[in-house]
């Protein structure tokens with residue numbers, strides 16, 4: 001049977017080991033660095049064909065992909081992207097950037113869904129969005145949506 005002194009020494013060593021592990025986990029969590037991602041939820045699809053565009057040719061990588069459904073980021077991947085992107089940013093404000101191709105080809109409802117998912121996973125952080133668009137599809141519905149969600 002171990003002596004009381006040996007028991008307390010073993011317990012103290014165990015507590016020290018747990019504290020070290022916990023402190024390393026905390027260090028890893030606070031060692032996150034902010035980074036920026038451009039999301040392309042409609043891939044290279046666009047309603048224009050600018051001569052200088054470097055990105056439209058990517059469509060040829062997947063011949064026969066139906067438009068736009070074959071290019072739209074599916075709901076489960078969209079949600080996982082939003083969840084992980086927010087969780088991986090150590091800042092109190094998280095900035096999303098939506099690009100294409102032409103992201104407005106997805107329609108306003110797709111972006112309403114994005115806002116709902118961001119709200120679900122915000123975890124107290126402030127979420128910002130930027131949208132890079134050629135503007136051709138910006139009708140009244142889009143303008144109401146954008147004006148109604150201005151930060």
Ligand code: SF4
Pocket residue numbers: 046047048049050052053054055056100101102134
């Ligand atoms: S609007 Fe943008 S994405 Fe569309 S063809 Fe022109 S440069 Fe490419």
